[in-house]
Amino acid sequence: MHKLSKLLFLTSLLSSTFLLSSCDSDILNPADIQADVKQAPYPQQVFWGDTHLHTNNSVDAFGFGVRLGPDDAYRFAKGEKVKATGGLDAQLRKPLDFLVIADHSDGLGVTRRIYEAPRWALKDPLLKRWHDQMHEGPEGSLAVTSELIDRAAAGTLPAAMRNQENQEENSRTIWQENNKIADRHNRPGKFTAFIGFEYTLMPQGDNLHRVVMFRDGKKRTNKVLPFPGLDGSNIEKLFDYMDNYEKNTGGKVLAIPHNSNLSNGLMFQMTAPDGGAMTAEMARRRAKHEPIMEVTQIKGDSESHPYLSPNDEFAGFGDAGWELGNLTMSAKKQNTMLAGEYAREALKRGLAIEAKTGVNPYRFGMIGATDSHTALATADEDNFFGKHSGTEPNKNRAAEPQNLGTREGRFGWQYLAGGYAGVWATSNTREAIFDAMMRREVYATTGPRMQVRLFGGWGFTPQDFAGNWVEKGYSQGVPMGGVLPAQSGVKGAPTFLVSALKDPDGANLDRVQMVKGWIDAQGNLHEKIYNIAWSDMQKRPINAAGLIPSVGNNVNLQTATYENNIGANELQTMWQDPEFNASQQAFYYVRVLEIPTPRWVLFDRLRYGAILPPDTQLTAQERAYTSPIWYSRLNS
Incomplete structure (x- = not known):
C-alpha cells in the first residue's frame, strides 16, 4: 500500500489516552458580536472565503510539519500577521470574509496528541520514542509518521492507539474545542467562522473526499462527531449522517465534493455507487446534499480537460502532473475515466441522467478553495505558503517533491496557488452565506x-x-x-x-x-x-x-x-x-x-x-x- 494511502487508512484506527489542552488565545468580547445584522434586500456584495483549510489537528498536516492550530488559522484569515511553521511572517494583503476549517475526521488530532502529551504520561516506550523524535524537528516528525504508517499496516500499533472508546473521547474533545474556537471568532457582519470537517472517502486511493459544512454553532454541532470516511462507508452513509443531524438538532449541513480530478472517474458517475442504475431518489438526494462543488484548488483544476473539450483553447488549466493517476498514484489514469472527473462533463451528465430519471443529480454550483495543510488560507501567487509545511517558501520547493514519496510529475511546481470562493449573500453571517451556497449563488476563482x-x-x-x-x-x-x-x-x-x-x-x-x-x-x-x-x-x-x-x-x-x-x-x-x-x-x-x-x-x-x-x-x-x-x- 502506498505511504499516503496507508496514512489515511491509519487515521481511522488511531486513538490515544491523553487529551488536548484548551486553546483560548483569542477570546472575543461578547459586546463586539452583533446579534442582529441587517440583511440587504438582495445580494449586493460578494464575500470571499476558503471552505477547505487544514490545521495541526489533521493527522497528515501535523505529520508533515504544521504547528499552527485553528486559532492561528482564523486570525490569519481575518488579516492578522502570524508566524508560519517555518518561521516566516505570514499575512494576507486583504482579509477574508469567511473560513471553514476542515480537518480530517479520521484520526482527528492523533499526531498532535503524541507530540503534545507530557512525556511522563506516555507509559508505552514506543509512544515515548515517537514523542522524542517529533520534538527533534521536521525530519523526526516525518520519520515518526512513516513508521506509524508501516506499523498500522502491519497491525503492530500500541494497544493505547487501538482503543475505540479512547478514540471517540479524544475526537469529541478536539471537535468541541474547535467548535468553541469557531464560535469565538465568528463575528456576524464582520467575519464568519464556519464549523466543518473533511470526510475522506477514498476507495483504493480514488479521491471522493467531501468538506462537510454546518450552518450552526457549537450548541448544535457539539451533539455530533465528525463522520469518518475510511471505514468502508459510501456516500449514502454520509447523507444518512447529514439527514440525522438535521432531524435531531434542527440544524443544517451541506457537503462539498473536492477537486474531482483525482477520483479516477468516480466522483460524477452515471450510475449508483454500486454500479447499478441511478434512481430518481438517489439523484434527488445528491442534489439536495451537495449543492456546490470545489472546482479548483492547490491540487489542480477540475473545470475541463483537453481530451473532453478538444475545441476549448483554455481547457486543462493547472492539469500538469495531476492527470497521471488518482490521489495516491495507486492507479494510473485512463482517458475513459476523465468524463467522471471534470465539472463541465458532470454538468452534461446531469442532463443525461435527468432525461432518464426526471432529476438532475449534478445541478451544482462551483467554488474554489485552497486545501492548504499549513493553516494559512492564502491563494495569492506572490504569497503562496505551499500545500503543507514542507513546501512553505524556500528555494527547493518547486523541484522534485520533498518527503512525499516518488509520485513522479506532481507536488512540485505543479501546485496551484489557489483558489477562493466568491459568495453573493445578503450579509456576512453563517446563515446568509450558507443559504447562498444552498441556492448556488457562488463562483470560483483560482485566486484573484x-x-x-x-x-x-x-x-x-x-x-x-x-x-x-x-x-x-x-x-x-x-x-x-x-x-x-x-x-x-x-x-x-x-x-x-x-x-x-x-x-x-x-x-x-x-x-x-x-x-x-x-x-x-x-x-x-x-x-x-x-x-x-x-x-x-x-x-x-x-x-x-x-x-x-x-x-x-x-x-x-x-x-x-x-x-x-x-x-x-x-x-x-x-x-x-x-x-x-x-x-x-x-x-x-x-x-x-x-x-x-x-x-x-x-x-x-x-x-x-x-x-x-x-x-x-x-x-x-x-x-x-x-x-x-x-x-x-x-x-x-
Whole structure:
C-alpha cells in the first residue's frame, strides 16, 4: 500500500489516552458580536472565503510539519500577521470574509496528541520514542509518521492507539474545542467562522473526499462527531449522517465534493455507487446534499480537460502532473475515466441522467478553495505558503517533491496557488452565506478576487445596464445558480446580463466566455464556448470560428512583474444564445480570464534563487468560473 494511502487508512484506527489542552488565545468580547445584522434586500456584495483549510489537528498536516492550530488559522484569515511553521511572517494583503476549517475526521488530532502529551504520561516506550523524535524537528516528525504508517499496516500499533472508546473521547474533545474556537471568532457582519470537517472517502486511493459544512454553532454541532470516511462507508452513509443531524438538532449541513480530478472517474458517475442504475431518489438526494462543488484548488483544476473539450483553447488549466493517476498514484489514469472527473462533463451528465430519471443529480454550483495543510488560507501567487509545511517558501520547493514519496510529475511546481470562493449573500453571517451556497449563488476563482455577476432571463437588453441592472436581474430573471424555466407564450432565446470587474489589486481582464452545455433529442451531449466580451475588441476581431487573437503577455520574467497596459478593467455585456432550441435542456456558465501574470514559482526564483525544472510553467491566465444557470423545459 502506498505511504499516503496507508496514512489515511491509519487515521481511522488511531486513538490515544491523553487529551488536548484548551486553546483560548483569542477570546472575543461578547459586546463586539452583533446579534442582529441587517440583511440587504438582495445580494449586493460578494464575500470571499476558503471552505477547505487544514490545521495541526489533521493527522497528515501535523505529520508533515504544521504547528499552527485553528486559532492561528482564523486570525490569519481575518488579516492578522502570524508566524508560519517555518518561521516566516505570514499575512494576507486583504482579509477574508469567511473560513471553514476542515480537518480530517479520521484520526482527528492523533499526531498532535503524541507530540503534545507530557512525556511522563506516555507509559508505552514506543509512544515515548515517537514523542522524542517529533520534538527533534521536521525530519523526526516525518520519520515518526512513516513508521506509524508501516506499523498500522502491519497491525503492530500500541494497544493505547487501538482503543475505540479512547478514540471517540479524544475526537469529541478536539471537535468541541474547535467548535468553541469557531464560535469565538465568528463575528456576524464582520467575519464568519464556519464549523466543518473533511470526510475522506477514498476507495483504493480514488479521491471522493467531501468538506462537510454546518450552518450552526457549537450548541448544535457539539451533539455530533465528525463522520469518518475510511471505514468502508459510501456516500449514502454520509447523507444518512447529514439527514440525522438535521432531524435531531434542527440544524443544517451541506457537503462539498473536492477537486474531482483525482477520483479516477468516480466522483460524477452515471450510475449508483454500486454500479447499478441511478434512481430518481438517489439523484434527488445528491442534489439536495451537495449543492456546490470545489472546482479548483492547490491540487489542480477540475473545470475541463483537453481530451473532453478538444475545441476549448483554455481547457486543462493547472492539469500538469495531476492527470497521471488518482490521489495516491495507486492507479494510473485512463482517458475513459476523465468524463467522471471534470465539472463541465458532470454538468452534461446531469442532463443525461435527468432525461432518464426526471432529476438532475449534478445541478451544482462551483467554488474554489485552497486545501492548504499549513493553516494559512492564502491563494495569492506572490504569497503562496505551499500545500503543507514542507513546501512553505524556500528555494527547493518547486523541484522534485520533498518527503512525499516518488509520485513522479506532481507536488512540485505543479501546485496551484489557489483558489477562493466568491459568495453573493445578503450579509456576512453563517446563515446568509450558507443559504447562498444552498441556492448556488457562488463562483470560483483560482485566486484573484474579480467581481463577477450573471443573470438569465427572457427580455434583458443592453440598455438595462444604464439603470439598476442588478435589481432588475433579480426581479426579472435568475442569478447564477438559478433555474430559468420555459415560459408559455415567450418566443426567442434567453438573454443574459454578464459583468466582470477586475481584482482592484490584480490584473486586467482578457475576456469573458459563455460555456453552454445541452442534450439533444437523441440523448447526445454537446458543449460550445462563446467569446462574448473581451478587451480591445476593435483590435482583436473575432473570426468565423468564434476565436479571437491572444491578448498578449507582458510578464517580465526577470522581475516577476507585469503591466496592466493590456486587457480591460471591466467587461460587461448582454448576450443572447444564437443557437437556442426550446426543446433542449441546457446550462450556461461564465468563465472569466485575466491577462497573463507571474506564477508563484517565478517569485521563488526571484526571491530565493530557486532552480526550476525546465518544463516549469512560469506564467498563467488566472480565471473565474460562475455557477451555471439551467434552462429547463421540465418542472424539476
